[in-house]
Each structure stands twice: as C-alpha cells, then as structure tokens.
Amino acid sequence: MDISVIGASGGCGREVVTRLVADGVLGRRELLQLVGGNPASSRPCYLHGLRADLQDACAENIPELDVTDNPDDIIGDVVVMAAGATFPTDARQVGSLKSRDDLARANVALFEQFAAAVARNRRGHPPLVIVLSNPVELGVEIFSRHLGRENVIGMGAFSDSQRFRWEIASQLGLSRQRVHASMAGEHGLGMVPLWSTVRIHGLRGEELAATVARLRGGLALAGFHSRLRSEHAALIAGMMADPVNGPVRALDHIATLPPDLRVALKPFAVHYSQAKTISATANATVDLVKALCEGRAVEVCVQYRHEGESGLVGPVGNRVILEGNVRRVVPADDLTDEELALLRACGEQCQRKIGEWIHGA
Numbered sequence: 001m002d003i004s005v006i007g008a009s010g011g012c013g014r015e016v017v018t019r020l021v022a023d024g025v026l027g028r029r030e031l032l033q034l035v036g037g038n039p040a041s042s043r044p045c046y047l048h049g050l051r052a053d054l055q056d057a058c059a060e061n062i063p064e065l066d067v068t069d070n071p072d073d074i075i076g077d078v079v080v081m082a083a084g085a086t087f088p089t090d091a092r093q094v095g096s097l098k099s100r101d102d103l104a105r106a107n108v109a110l111f112e113q114f115a116a117a118v119a120r121n122r123r124g125h126p127p128l129v130i131v132l133s134n135p136v137e138l139g140v141e142i143f144s145r146h147l148g149r150e151n152v153i154g155m156g157a158f159s160d161s162q163r164f165r166w167e168i169a170s171q172l173g174l175s176r177q178r179v180h181a182s183m184a185g186e187h188g189l190g191m192v193p194l195w196s197t198v199r200i201h202g203l204r205g206e207e208l209a210a211t212v213a214r215l216r217g218g219l220a221l222a223g224f225h226s227r228l229r230s231e232h233a234a235l236i237a238g239m240m241a242d243p244v245n246g247p248v249r250a251l252d253h254i255a256t257l258p259p260d261l262r263v264a265l266k267p268f269a270v271h272y273s274q275a276k277t278i279s280a281t282a283n284a285t286v287d288l289v290k291a292l293c294e295g296r297a298v299e300v301c302v303q304y305r306h307e308g309e310s311g312l313v314g315p316v317g318n319r320v321i322l323e324g325n326v327r328r329v330v331p332a333d334d335l336t337d338e339e340l341a342l343l344r345a346c347g348e349q350c351q352r353k354i355g356e357w358i359h360g361a
C-alpha cells in the first residue's frame with residue numbers, strides 16, 4: 001500500500017509521517033509520499049530535509065520516501081489530508097480566536113484544490129482519503145463531491161471515539177483495548193456521545209448499566225450540550241484571564257467532569273497549552289491506517305457523508321464498516337431514540353453550515 005500525506009511539514013502531518021515510518025507500517029517496497037505545495041511556505045526545503053532525517057533515523061526498515069509540491073503527483077492508495085489553517089495556539093489569542101466559520105473560509109479553496117487534483121488523476125481508481133484538516137465535515141463534503149463518498153472519511157469522530165474509550169477506561173483503571181465506545185456527530189461542540197454503544201470487557205447486563213450510570217455522573221444526554229457550552233465558555237474565559245497557567249487549571253477542572261464532557265473539552269486546553277493535540281491525532285490516524293493495511297473489515301466511527309442512512313444526511317460522525325473504503329453504515333438499531341434524534345439534528349446543522357461555507361467562499 002502507498003500512502004500520501006498532504007501537509008507533511010505541518011505539526012499533524014509530520015507526526016503522522018514520523019509514526020508511519022517509526023512503526024514500520026509500510027514495507028521497503030511501498031511508498032510514503034510527503035506532499036507540500038504551500039505557496040506561502042517560508043521553508044520550501046523542509047520536506048527534503050525531513051526525508052533525509054527519517055532515512056538516517058530508520059535506515060534499516062524504511063519505505064520509499066517521495067517528496068512533491070505538485071498535487072497532480074499524488075499517487076497514494078491512502079491519502080491523508082492534513083494541510084490547512086488551524087487555530088492559533090497561544091492562549092493570549094483565545095479572545096481573537098478564529099471561529100470554525102473563519103477556519104472553513106480559510107480552508108475551502110485548499111480542500112477544493114487538492115480534491116480536484118486527486119480526482120482528475122485517479123479516475124477509475126480513487127484512493128481512500130482520510131481528512132484530518134478542519135472543519136473536518138467541510139473537507140469530507142468537498143472530497144466526497146469529487147471522489148465519491150465511499151472513498152472519503154473524516155478523522156474527527158475516530159479521534160473523539162478513541163478519547164471516549166480512554167476516558168472511560170482510565171476512570172475504571174482498565175486499558176483502552178477493554179472498552180468499546182463511539183463518539184459521533186460533529187468534531188466540535190456538536191459531538192454526540194453514544195453511551196448505548198459502550199461495552200466494557202467483563203461487564204454485562206445490569207452490571208454494565210450500573211457502571212455506565214456511575215460514569216455519567218447524572219449528566220443525561222438531554223443536558224449534555226447546554227452543559228458543554230457553558231463549560232466551554234468558562235474554560236475559554238479562564239484561559240483568557242490567565243494565559244500562562246490557564247490551560248493547566250483548565251485540565252485540572254476537566255479531570256473532575258464526566259467522560260463525555262472530558263472528551264469534548266480536553267482538546268481545547270491541550271491546544272492552548274501549545275502542545276496541540278498532535279500526538280493523539282497522529283496515533284489515531286496510524287491506528288486507522290494499520291487497520292486498512294491489514295485489509296480486514298473494521299467498524300469505525302468517522303465523519304462520512306450520509307445520504308439518508310438511518311435518517312441522516314450530510315457528513316456527520318457515525319459508525320461505518322470500512323474494508324478498503326466505506327462499505328456500509330452500521331444500522332442504528334442499538335441507539336436510543338434520543339441519540340438518533342441528536343445525530344440527525346447534528347447532520348442537518350452541519351449541512352446548513354457547509355452550504356454557507358461553500359457558497360460564502
């Protein structure tokens with residue numbers, strides 16, 4: 001399998017590339033393509049240096065490394081889209097923080113440029129595109145229009161689900177592998193915790209239900225989004241008031257909240273600590289690529305453009321079966337009516353925003 005990483009010089013892109021090489025995900029005859037092409041880049045030689053450095057670091061077991069600045073050269077069977085503008089990381093700039101609307105307007109042309117290039121060169125054998133760049137729902141929509149929706153997934157819901165599993169597991173003193181859970185919806189404040197998908201190794205029936213109820217700490221789904229919005233506003237205000245120590249205080253407070261709120265809020269504090277959420281994002285991406293390389297069918301929670309499945313429309317995070325590309329949406333039979341209603345509302349809201357972003361650009 002060959003993999004192309006667009007935006008390989010960025011924080012996320014570089015970490016994904018480094019992890020793919022260091023973990024030996026690709027063999028010596030396979031290709032890892034580092035794609036640049038940022039016309040505003042102040043370091044146009046960066047990817048050539050990164051390639052040489054990786055070769056020195058991992059000479060014994062390294063795939064072919066190719067560098068290109070030309071979107072028309074992209075040849076990966078899997079294409080990781082990690083290029084684009086992101087929010088500033090300095091908590092002092094939280095007040096002037098660009099909104100998701102601003103981010104969308106900054107990245108819409110970039111999504112369009114790369115999606116069109118991949119589509120015109122890969123007719124008949126489109127790659128699977130994994131969108132990391134934000135807003136992930138916008139990226140999924142634009143790439144899906146060019147490549148067919150079955151060939152495009154967004155990492156946001158996958159990363160959020162990995163976090164959800166970890167937050168539950170760590171509270172119970174378990175390893176993440178022992179917990180299954182999906183965080184669906186939007187990659188942002190519109191995420192929808194699917195508590196009815198939670199499975200904990202060794203627990204069934206009433207014991208599982210009692211454990212889940214204890215974890216949720218009395219926070220019902222009906223109150224989740226209003227509590228999330230108020231906690232988020234307080235978090236941002238706290239980091240603005242004390243940009244130096246604010247992120248640590250925010251992390252301390254977040255640790256006292258139930259797992260679903262921790263999943264949604266922690267990335268903000270991590271981002272404004274200036275560490276960004278690069279390691280978790282790259283780790284989740286590499287996990288997904290490994291599953292793809294093994295060629296087996298896997299259930300994953302990712303952003304996918306729905307066309308009526310389970311009553312959902314638009315690029316919303318949900319469970320799908322992936323086997324090379326998206327084979328089908330997992331039926332929503334095990335979800336509660338409330339979870340499904342929130343997911344549907346989230347899909348409609350994402351659709352509306354995407355319409356504004358694309359037509360307003």
Ligand SMILES: NC(=O)c1ccc[n+]([C@@H]2O[C@H](COP(=O)([O-])OP(=O)(O)OC[C@H]3O[C@@H](n4cnc5c(N)ncnc54)[C@H](O)[C@@H]3O)[C@@H](O)[C@H]2O)c1
Binds near residue numbers: 008
């Ligand atoms: N850093 C994170 O924790 C994280 C996590 C998940 C998703 N994301 C998203 O991934 C994207 C990248 O984030 P980052 O932190 O790596 O940002 P970054 O600023 O470190 O890197 C941005 C990358 O995009 C490239 N780029 C920008 N404009 C381009 C253009 N016109 N043509 C080609 N390349 C271009 C840059 O050269 C660079 O390689 C953002 O949209 C961000 O929201 C970031």
